[in-house]
Amino acid sequence: MLIEVAVNLAPGVIDRTLTFLVPPELLPRVHKGSLVLVEVNKQLCAGLVVDLIVDTDRTRLKAIKDVLEEKFLAPQLIELGRYLASRYFCPLSVALAALLPPATGRRLQRCWRWLPQGKKEVDAAFSLATCLPAPAAAIAAYLDSHGLVTEGQLRQFARRPVLTRTLALLQAHGLLKEEWHWRPAPRRRQQRWVVAKKVAASTVEALQKRAPRQATILEQLHKHGPQPAALLAADGGYAALRRLADRGLIEITEETLSEIEVTAPPVKLNRYQAKAVDRIKAALGRGGYFLLHGVTGSGKTEVYINCVREALAEGYQALVLVPEHSLIPQMVERLQHGLGVRVTVLHGNLPVGERSESWEQIRRGEVQVVTGSRSAVFAPLPHLGLIIIDEEHAGSYKQDAAPRYDTREVAIKRGQLEGAVVVMGSATPSIESYYLARQGRVQRLDLPHRVDNLGLPRTEIVDLRAEFRAGHQGILSRRLREEIAAALGAGRQAILFLNRRGYAPHVICRQCGNVVSCRHCAIVLTYHRDATLRCHYCGYVERAGANCSLCGGILSYLGTGTQRVEEEVAELWPGARIIRADRDTTAKRGQWETIYGAFAAGQADILIGTQTITKGMDFTGVTLVGVINADLSLYQPDFRARERTFQLITQVAGRAGRKTPGGRVIIQTYNPEDPAIVLAAAQDYYKFYAQELRNRQALGYPPFNKLVRLGFSGPEEAKVIEAAHNMSEEISRVSNKIEVMGPAPGYPSRLKDNYRWQLMLKIRGFKYEKAKLAEALRAFQPQGKVRLIVDVGPINPW
Secondary structure (H helix, E strand, O other): OEEEEEEEEEOOEEEEEEEEEOOHHHHHHOOOOOEEEEEEOOEEEEEEEEEEEOOOOOOOOOEOOEEEEOOOOOHHHHHHHHHHHHHOOOOHHHHHHOOOOOOOHHHEEEEEEEOOOHHHHHHHHHHHHHHOOOOHHHHHHHHHHHOEEEHHHHOOOOOHHHHHHHHHHHHHOOOEEEEEEEOOOOOOOOOOEEEEOOOOHHHHHHHHHHOHHHHHHHHHHHHHOOEEHHHHOOOOOHHHHHHHHHOOOEEEEOOOHHHOOOOOOOOOOOHHHHHHHHHHHHHOOOOEEEEEEEOOOOOHHHHHHHHHHHHHHOOOEEEEEOOOHHHHHHHHHHHHHHHOOOEEEOOOOOOHHHHHHHHHHHHOOOOOEEEEOHHHHHOOOOOEEEEEEEOOOOHHHEOOOOOOOEHHHHHHHHHHHHOOEEEEEEOOOOHHHHHHHHOOOOEEEEEOOOHHHOOOOEEEEEEHHHHHHOOOOOOOOHHHHHHHHHHHHOOOEEEEEOOOOOOEOEEEEOOOOOEOEOOOOOOEOEEEOOOEEEOOOOOOEEEOOOEOOOOOOEEEEEOOOHHHHHHHHHHHOOOOOEEEEOHHHHOOOOHHHHHHHHHHOOOOOEEEEOHHHHOOOOOOOEEEEEEOOOOOOOOOOOOOHHHHHHHHHHHHHOOOOOOOOOOEEEEEEOOOOOHHHHHHHHOOHHHHHHHHHHHHHHHOOOOOOEEEEEEEEEOOHHHHHHHHHHHHHHHHHHOOOEEEEEEEEEEEEEEOOEEEEEEEEEEOOHHHHHHHHHHHHHOOOOOOOOEEEEEEOOOOOO
16 A cells, blocks of 8 residues: 655654555554654655555555554544645645644654673674774763663764764664654643632731732632642742742642633523524534624623533533633633633643643543634544634734634634534624625624623713814823723723834934834834834844934934833823733733733733733723724725724723623724724624625625735845736736736835735635636746745735
């Protein structure tokens, strides 16, 4: 029998597909999805079996050396990899790499075995080794004492070229034997967790007076359950943990949170929630696709929890996806408390050891529920019955590196392959998803009211033009200042949203007009409060000076970022406890969990943040939300600009008044009549959808046509432009049904010292025109160092 193998030629990278023979003795162990040991270009490497070929006359082929893992990847996931390769125009090898755990290639290691046995043979071997060039004698002595060692262990004796020659000499003289071993998957470092014991309220009150840090930790544990010790000990809190443990108030354990079962009483569902659960439950085992459309605060998460419970009861496993890493801790907590089963986290930013161990546990069927961000859609659950995509409208579900997949499309395909139910939930579904529901291709489930009969927050639009004409200075309007003061006076919390980090987004010389820009990108630098100018695209940083580098004039800082908002709020309310959540404050692991935990526990009064705080957050004490500038996303060069603006405003407004009546939302804008802002303030999704759909149909945008972006980049702009024009001509040659827009410069037109141009394709009947586009792509012959990327269904079309 022959097999088609995707070969692993570099650590963690599947490179290409080759055909190999299977020796008779290995036939029973080889299946689709097996991991095998093969030789390519005189190098042994791991390969994934992607197909079995029975009828063939080809016999002059290399045979596989061994079977490393008999059932490494399920056949359904292999087919999912083929779907990725076909739909998103990437090699099968690249698609399969997305399905594998990290460090797959590094698990195959070369070892050397010492062959001489007995005193006579060993003495003769040492005599021979001393006659060979150094470090042969030292290596021989080390091998004699250890027997079998990895090549890495021998690198202490010489650098790679010298070591390779020495080992080859020793092997040629019959002293060594080369072997290849498959080592166990990397394991996570054991993490300590903190569990609170039951204590009297008076004990906590006493701690608040003499040890407030210990009291805060204890309150957080009682409210949110077990927490990682590293999270609670952030900013030097290990001493507080030790004192609490010494007093017997907490227990520090080596168990992981997913092994500590904590259950909460079941929440009584309202009739809309119960109907949604019943419809989804009825589809378990036979598959189906649902769009759960519920207003903010309507209890979508409780529907998810009940659906997962029903899936587990029927012997299935469940996968719950969230759009941001920051939402994972909250989702794990809700699932853990609601189900009392093991929950495993899987996403691309986990340390290699932790991610590999989680992947192996999932593959072995030791996990019932998995939650994570977009890459978790490939979690190798063997009995998958339910896939939930929370906040399905989020742009972060689109992968921005090859394979550039859309998580929603992949989840639906995986559901089709494995007979699983797919549930997509949102208060502001994407236009494409809601269109599918209106067409009947996805079943729609509605949650039209908030739980506990709470009303939506009252929303007020503030015209910033009127504020300017009235002579009001400052970032916060007079109405927003009044509402913040009222919320603080009532002991409530407020959220201020601005989707722009930093202090000032533009630095300009008022004398000569010079705008300080990045050296590597065609983008202006943003001023940050630590006196640095930063590029938010490539990461370039320089110190901020007071004077213009061209004329010596005084530099001015224009515009507003989250740091500037924080500064003004602190000046207006010096006693308020303020937390800022943006990429600058949440970049390190555990920082967002600290911010979220502190705000949820009432340890801060005002949370200022970017879009991270708009999705899925459930803060019981928040009664006020302020949108600092609703116009930032409104006029971007993107046909989705109005949709994105509507979604952001609606979502962040939904954080107010989720547990108590009387929520207020203040939206500041220079365009108070714009339909996206007006309808977001009214939370009227249906009217917005109808208007947006008419506009899309008139202009031929999704969901009526499929968009494909072809991006060209390289260090020489002339060759980049030439490549874009050549591709445009080639596409026009192969098909007259593909509308080509461009070539046009990308945005930014230069990024990381590479010029960027692009073609935007509108394709009606993508399923049928895909083959013609693939033909044009195969004919592409770039000149120089021009790189081509293919992005199907781009979220940011520039």
